[in-house]
Amino acid sequence: MRRLLCAAVAALALSAPAAVAQDTALLERGRYLVEVTGACGNCHTPMGPQGPLPGRHLAGGTVFDEQPFRAVAPNITPDPETGIGRWTDPQLMRAIREGIRPDGSVIGPPMPIFFYRGLADADLRAMVAYLRTVPPVRNAVERSTYRIPLPPSYGPPITSVSPPADDPVTRGSYLANAVAHCMECHTPMTPAGPDLSRLGAGGHHFNGPWGTSVAANITPHGLRDWTDAEIIRAVTEGISRDGSRLKPPMAFWAYRNMSAQDRSDLVAYLRALPAAQ
Ligand code: HEC
Numbered sequence: 001m002r003r004l005l006c007a008a009v010a011a012l013a014l015s016a017p018a019a020v021a022q023d024t025a026l027l028e029r030g031r032y033l034v035e036v037t038g039a040c041g042n043c044h045t046p047m048g049p050q051g052p053l054p055g056r057h058l059a060g061g062t063v064f065d066e067q068p069f070r071a072v073a074p075n076i077t078p079d080p081e082t083g084i085g086r087w088t089d090p091q092l093m094r095a096i097r098e099g100i101r102p103d104g105s106v107i108g109p110p111m112p113i114f115f116y117r118g119l120a121d122a123d124l125r126a127m128v129a130y131l132r133t134v135p136p137v138r139n140a141v142e143r144s145t146y147r148i149p150l151p152p153s154y155g156p157p158i159t160s161v162s163p164p165a166d167d168p169v170t171r172g173s174y175l176a177n178a179v180a181h182c183m184e185c186h187t188p189m190t191p192a193g194p195d196l197s198r199l200g201a202g203g204h205h206f207n208g209p210w211g212t213s214v215a216a217n218i219t220p221h222g223l224r225d226w227t228d229a230e231i232i233r234a235v236t237e238g239i240s241r242d243g244s245r246l247k248p249p250m251a252f253w254a255y256r257n258m259s260a261q262d263r264s265d266l267v268a269y270l271r272a273l274p275a276a277q
């Protein structure tokens with residue numbers, strides 16, 4: 001008995017570090033996706049003049065007041081009353097990737113579901129695991145109102161999405177579309193969704209305390225005179241080619257922690273886009 005117990009303890013001791021390492025890797029990947037490349041806080045954390053408000057990380061409340069809607073970013077901390085604490089993992093995964101809440105209702109813009117539909121299973125799982133670990137904040141936010149009809153869904157149910165093929169342009173495409181939704185802001189919108197024939201051509205206007213900013217053309221037409229280093233500086237530091245500061249709402253404050261690999265993949269992808277005027 002004693003020996004059996006010892007064996008069991010020894011087996012546990014052997015397997016536990018492996019499981020912990022796996023958990024740590026999953027949470028670290030989730031943190032990176034939510035906080036850095038995905039920059040969920042760009043919408044879900046209320047911003048003050050100094051950037052994200054302290055103590056309100058991912059607690060919602062930011063209002064997007066536009067002609068077709070008055071959308072309010074919900075609280076996505078694990079608070080059980082006012083956040084997503086009572087949602088199961090599959091419910092949270094479906095909300096993020098398919099835009100459908102546990103009660104069956106459809107999540108509206110500007111939550112970029114069109115792009116998040118491309119999130120690979122492993123990344124989505126990592127995001128959800130990480131969201132469970134952020135400090136819960138009690139913050140009830142008002143509901144959004146839409147003056148446009150929301151679609152019944154954003155497409156057929158998704159059972160599985162594989163990770164991108166392992167080459168720079170494909171990885172960069174996954175990053176710029178599914179994860180960081182660069183192409184959401186930088187592609188002209190039509191009532192039916194982004195105009196994919198003009199991916200990256202820019203033109204959106206964003207109004208805010210900063211005045212108005214216009215999403216730039218980031219196809220090889222717009223970036224033809226830019227070096228790779230200048231593109232990376234714009235994305236991760238918010239500094240334009242001529243040294244001037246770029247205006248919000250691009251999430252430089254999050255992208256500044258982007259890995260070297262992701263930076264070069266992004267550039268490879270932007271360089272490979274069809275040049276659009
Ligand atoms: C461009 C802004 C924007 C970004 C970026 C964004 N969201 Fe959202 N999200 C919203 C808005 C606005 C809603 C609510 C829409 C509505 O009321 O129908 C929402 C809804 C949600 C919901 C549903 C919550 C509820 O209570 O209904 C979840 C979960 C969610 N977002 C998670 C995320 C995660 C995770 C990320 C990052 C990977 C993210 N969002 C990035 C704006 C955004």
Ligand code: HEC
Nearest residue numbers: 180181182185213214215216218234235240246247249250
């Ligand atoms: C929330 C909207 C938004 C998102 C997301 C976004 N951008 Fe931007 N981006 C802008 C706006 C607006 C500008 C112009 C700011 C200005 O002119 O002050 C800009 C500027 C740029 C510039 C500088 C180009 C120039 O001519 O000045 C580059 C490069 C760029 N974005 C690339 C990216 C990449 C790559 C991503 C994804 C990692 C991304 N953007 C995500 C809105 C966005």
